[in-house]
Amino acid sequence: MDDAIVKTLFNKIITKNDAIELAENFDAVEKKIFLRHGDWKELLKTQIGADFYYILSEAADEKELLSIFWKFHKTIPAIDIARIDVAFEPTYEFLSKISEWISREAGHKVILDVNISKKLIGGLQISLKGLFADFTLEKKIKDFLR
Amino acid sequence: MEQKFESYLEKNGEIGFVIKVTQPLIYANGLPRATLGEVVMFENGVEGIIFGLEENLIEILNLSSTAIKVGMRVARSGEKLKMPVGEKFLGKIINPLGRQFGASSIPSEPAIFKEINSKPLGITARKPVSRAMNTGVSIVDLLAPLGKGQRQVVLGDRKSGKTQFLIRALLSQVEDGAIGIYCVIGKSKSVIRQTYQALFETRHHEQAGSKIIIIASSAEDPASLIYTAPFAAMAMAEYFRDLGQDVVIVLDDMTTHAKVYREISLLGRRFPGRNLYPGDIFSVHASLLERAGSFSVNGKEVAVTCLPVGETAHGDFVNYIVTNLMSMTDGHLFFDYDLFLEGRRPALNPFLSVTRVGHQVQTPLKRDIGMKAISLLSFASKMRFFAKFGAELNESVRETLKKEEQVIAIFEQDADVIIQSDLQLILFGFFWGDLWKDKTQDEIKEIISKFRENYDSDQIFKTQVKSAIERSNSVKDLVSQLSIFEKNYV
Numbered sequence: 330m331d332d333a334i335v336k337t338l339f340n341k342i343i344t345k346n347d348a349i350e351l352a353e354n355f356d357a358v359e360k361k362i363f364l365r366h367g368d369w370k371e372l373l374k375t376q377i378g379a380d381f382y383y384i385l386s387e388a389a390d391e392k393e394l395l396s397i398f399w400k401f402h403k404t405i406p407a408i409d410i411a412r413i414d415v416a417f418e419p420t421y422e423f424l425s426k427i428s429e430w431i432s433r434e435a436g437h438k439v440i441l442d443v444n445i446s447k448k449l450i451g452g453l454q455i456s457l458k459g460l461f462a463d464f465t466l467e468k469k470i471k472d473f474l475r
Numbered sequence: 476m477e478q479k480f481e482s483y484l485e486k487n488g489e490i491g492f493v494i495k496v497t498q499p500l501i502y503a504n505g506l507p508r509a510t511l512g513e514v515v516m517f518e519n520g521v522e523g524i525i526f527g528l529e530e531n532l533i534e535i536l537n538l539s540s541t542a543i544k545v546g547m548r549v550a551r552s553g554e555k556l557k558m559p560v561g562e563k564f565l566g567k568i569i570n571p572l573g574r575q576f577g578a579s580s581i582p583s584e585p586a587i588f589k590e591i592n593s594k595p596l597g598i599t600a601r602k603p604v605s606r607a608m609n610t611g612v613s614i615v616d617l618l619a620p621l622g623k624g625q626r627q628v629v630l631g632d633r634k635s636g637k638t639q640f641l642i643r644a645l646l647s648q649v650e651d652g653a654i655g656i657y658c659v660i661g662k663s664k665s666v667i668r669q670t671y672q673a674l675f676e677t678r679h680h681e682q683a684g685s686k687i688i689i690i691a692s693s694a695e696d697p698a699s700l701i702y703t704a705p706f707a708a709m710a711m712a713e714y715f716r717d718l719g720q721d722v723v724i725v726l727d728d729m730t731t732h733a734k735v736y737r738e739i740s741l742l743g744r745r746f747p748g749r750n751l752y753p754g755d756i757f758s759v760h761a762s763l764l765e766r767a768g769s770f771s772v773n774g775k776e777v778a779v780t781c782l783p784v785g786e787t788a789h790g791d792f793v794n795y796i797v798t799n800l801m802s803m804t805d806g807h808l809f810f811d812y813d814l815f816l817e818g819r820r821p822a823l824n825p826f827l828s829v830t831r832v833g834h835q836v837q838t839p840l841k842r843d844i845g846m847k848a849i850s851l852l853s854f855a856s857k858m859r860f861f862a863k864f865g866a867e868l869n870e871s872v873r874e875t876l877k878k879e880e881q882v883i884a885i886f887e888q889d890a891d892v893i894i895q896s897d898l899q900l901i902l903f904g905f906f907w908g909d910l911w912k913d914k915t916q917d918e919i920k921e922i923i924s925k926f927r928e929n930y931d932s933d934q935i936f937k938t939q940v941k942s943a944i945e946r947s948n949s950v951k952d953l954v955s956q957l958s959i960f961e962k963n964y965v
Contacts (some may be wrong), residue, residue: 341588456490459489459507461488461489
């Protein structure tokens, strides 16, 4: 059960900023728990946002909730980050699709570090673990002119 | 440059991002298939070479002084560091990347590119050193002779006359048909200018200058460029070697090179060894000097004679880098600052100089002269030491000391004077045959100068000198041949 929940949580993270925000919130939970006398549920509810809490709350009991929390918390820094350079401000749906596609191609979860570069005109460049792929309109035009 | 960067990205499909900068070392992640020594390019067009590889971290040596920022993209070129080589650089001064140095312009015709860090030729391509290399400096040619293809360290304190000797040796060899490469490693711009003037702008050597290349890195250049200089010079030498031409290469100086390598290694947090030098300093220098030697190229014997320079401090020639250099070469010439202060020019100390292969390529006459001269100087030196005690000197000791003065006068040479090998022998013959017994040092110098002038201008005299030498196998033979010159020179 907890693996399925962790996977669902992972799928909710799309960008590097999402991961950083979530990691910071988890750190805050870890630091504040003694103030709440171990009331994890209440603390998570106020600290990590409703969408993540909703997924976490599917855990059977508090023991499983804690197990998922720690597992997820430790795995966040190890997620691979792909840098994408795009010419426009991407929507959440666009990023979600790109993240899903890159994760499928890479065979594991990949989140996105988004950079906007207007000179690319259209399309995007992807850099993941030192590998580079150029799917921009700029390149297509250059190739055409060549 | 940006286009070049994009083309590298496209060609290799790999990218890295700068994560840390400690000039001249840059650290980047990415580039999963990067290899050591490979050239990389940053997005601003600056080039670097891969200097170290760690897990998920690449250490890049920046070849420029242009700043690199954290977050910049970097792409692999897929090629090792290469420099343009070719005849178009003859008579020019260039930097270690083959680009213009100072005001010297380089013709724009295309050049051949050669890897800077090539593998030395193996034992099957090597030949024993079998030809004498005349430096034009009597004391060296007679007492510590060199052979073509020999690697000989030139040691001495600052301002002890090393550079003057090297320039003379280079010009002498260039006049003999070789190509000269003078590599300046991290010197001040004024020193580089002086070297340029001495090699290219001296009236007598204008023609010789067109067969010399200066590869210069100034003290103001980035450490990476200074570090690359001797490798680039060796690559240039190998180009001419492969064309079948003898090359003389001067590396001035390897002590500075070691210091620059130490600076880079310490910045790279490599574990320091003796005197804080990195553990592979010997390997770096040895693999460079290994590329010189005597080779067989298309059945012809071709030599790359290498004269690396080691700088000593207060005459201490047993320091770490200098002893390293001594152990990877075929001997050393020691320029003694104390002798320099005494007024000896060149200030070569024949007792502390060693040549391991030079004697085997000498003619019997030259070898005989060398042996006689060194034993005379050695004996005279002991006698002088004895005379310090104020002891009364007998006639034979006084005669030995006078002879020493005379032989020193023969070896005395101004900085821009090259004495041909034949003349060196004849002059010694006059001395050994006691034909100048009553001459003072100044008178001997005057006669030598007259000798040189006649040798250059009088063809008959030149032929007479040559035939006298050809007929002699020992000093005794030579002395018996000198009667024809007595009228004019005694």
